[in-house]
Amino acid sequence: MKKRFVLFVFIVLIHGCVQQNKGTTFVTTVQYVVDGDTVKIKKNGEIVTVRLLNIDTPETYREKQAYGEEAKQLAKDVLLHKKVTVELSAKEQPYDRYGRLLAYIWLEDGTLYQEKIVQEGLARVAYVFEPDTKYAKKLYKAQEEAKKAKKRIWSVDGYVTDEGFNMSVWLDQAS
Numbered sequence: 001m002k003k004r005f006v007l008f009v010f011i012v013l014i015h016g017c018v019q020q021n022k023g024t025t026f027v028t029t030v031q032y033v034v035d036g037d038t039v040k041i042k043k044n045g046e047i048v049t050v051r052l053l054n055i056d057t058p059e060t061y062r063e064k065q066a067y068g069e070e071a072k073q074l075a076k077d078v079l080l081h082k083k084v085t086v087e088l089s090a091k092e093q094p095y096d097r098y099g100r101l102l103a104y105i106w107l108e109d110g111t112l113y114q115e116k117i118v119q120e121g122l123a124r125v126a127y128v129f130e131p132d133t134k135y136a137k138k139l140y141k142a143q144e145e146a147k148k149a150k151k152r153i154w155s156v157d158g159y160v161t162d163e164g165f166n167m168s169v170w171l172d173q174a175s
Contacts (some may be wrong), residue, residue, distance in 0.1 A: 025087045030079040030105075035060045036071025036122055038100065039079055041086060051100040053089060054139055055114045056126035058153065058165050066159065066170045067152050071122040078116065083108055090131035104135065118142040121151025124160050 031047055032040040036057030039050050058065035060072050088094040089102035096102055105113040112135060117123040119142045128136050147154045154160060158169040 024090075025085055027083060027085050029081060029083055031081075033072060033075045033080050035068065036075050036117060039075065039105070041084075043086075043101070049100045050086065050103050050105070051096050051098075052114055053102050053104050053132050054125060054128050054135065055118060055123040056164060057117065057123045063167065065165045065167055066156075067122055070152065071117065074117055074120060074122055075113075078107065078113060079105065084113070090134075102132070112138065115139060115142050119146055121146040121149070121154050124153065124165075126164075 026043070028041045028043060030039050030041055034040065034049070037052045037055050039052070040047050041050055042048070057071035058068035060068040085106040086101075087104040087106060091102065094102050107113060107116070114123070114135065115138055118125060118139055125136070125139045125143045128139075146152075153165070156170055156173045159166055159173075
């Protein structure tokens, strides 16, 4: 009887762990690219907007920013109509205040998309908050390499700031 009880408790614990982690990753296809850090995917038969964790790319709407279109094009080239693995935010509710799903995206070859766009100098590491910090070291390393090489967004001193992108610095450099 005691062995059965222990087995029962073990099964309940294992089941609880599996349930807790169920749904944190899933495979899907990117349906639409909004910009370099936002895409639309199909999830449970619905089109859902995903805001990519831990990165910020220059804007392509409202205030068009330098390298925004290039970041969007990279996202299209790498993600659009491709099969990807979506890894949801570790938050209890993995959504931002705009209702977008927060996630990391993994390419079929095992590359973290966020790392790739940062390496290319088309995104800065940003919005790194607990509990979504597991890839922060990897992303900051990629950013340092892009910064050192003065790739794209890093090519004009002062363009990238802690708050985003400073177009006045960019425009001053261009004139």
